[in-house]
Amino acid sequence: MTPEQRFADLGLILPPAPKAVAVYKTLLIDGRHCYVSGHGPYMADGTLIKGKVGVDLHAEEAQAAALQTGLAILATLKHGLGSLNRVKRVIKILGMVNAVPEYENHPYVINGCSELFAKVWGVENGVGVRSAVGMGSLPNNIPVEIEALFELE
């Protein structure tokens, strides 16, 4: 099974590939590496999930937002690379949670993205290193922002 086939089997819907809203590229290829900018939780209709984790969103809602963020990253990869099959493996993600100061469950939240990548590229290649941490604030008050580094085939 290819990553594209594995993704199709999940029955999930990609949001539109996010456009850059400021002075950055959403994706940059550097040799066999593909860097992806910080992405937010886009729904299939192109709107953003908003709110602070621990007050506006509970853990399950935040994990669902991290899944949507992962889907937005997949949309950017497909748009920029043509196919998810061009990605060999996940090297690194930085999972940033917009949470109240006493929040403690960032790893659970970011698993929403990590489990998606593990399904698309498999447990060995879809799981890389990671930090899952709490920010003081995020653009547009989104609950989750994730940046990533992939290795290309």
Place this chain on the structure above:
Amino acid sequence: MTPEQRFADLGLILPPAPKAVAVYKTLLIDGRHCYVSGHGPYMADGTLIKGKVGVDLHAEEAQAAALQTGLAILATLKHGLGSLNRVKRVIKILGMVNAVPEYENHPYVINGCSELFAKVWGVENGVGVRSAVGMGSLPNNIPVEIEALFELE
């Protein structure tokens, strides 16, 4: 036009290249990559802009602080590499804003740095991937800290 010529045409003044204030290098070369430590908003006289965005600084002041942070990074590149011409392109920046918990305009703030880099290396090479996010606090209560990864010629 070279990056040095483009920078000269901007009529901007570089701050002194920041010295490491703790146990780190301000710049490290790894093959054709140049990593730059988190930099703060140094003025031309070597002093730091301070304050929290959303309470001490409004958006325009914060964007000006991000410009000074970008200038400090350029000073580090010139000091460490000899010339801005040795940089081929921007790969990635992480733009960190010291903001109140409800702040939402991080991309606008970090554009202060990104637009500078776009002018120095051009829109294709001066713009890389980016995350622009809100921190809970920053050293010396600076409003902006930016780290960067460049590709060398």
Place this chain on the structure above:
Amino acid sequence: MTPEQRFADLGLILPPAPKAVAVYKTLLIDGRHCYVSGHGPYMADGTLIKGKVGVDLHAEEAQAAALQTGLAILATLKHGLGSLNRVKRVIKILGMVNAVPEYENHPYVINGCSELFAKVWGVENGVGVRSAVGMGSLPNNIPVEIEALFELE
């Protein structure tokens, strides 16, 4: 002297190599680079130091937590690579401090890790680029989390 010999001379005790508590690898090798996930301050008995810097921990306690975080990273390197001697140098660390909004001494805190690495690999190879910044929150309310990138021999 090798890094292993230098570490032995310090008389410090490594905590057990942390296991991944979610969907990530603690260490990933990519050619001559070794990426390490965000690590927390593990004590030799495997328990985590907890608390927010500036209210629960003062600067010296926080720096000691950053030292334990550095030791946890060394434990991961030894477990994943077999020996600290396989690491040629530190390229980059991201030092994240779980601090109150007015905290200003992040570089002092993260030096707890940076000074350890400087002792193990020497001042030239053990010191890389760095950002030392304040997070809004961290998993399990740990005071410090550090991720790192090393170059292998």
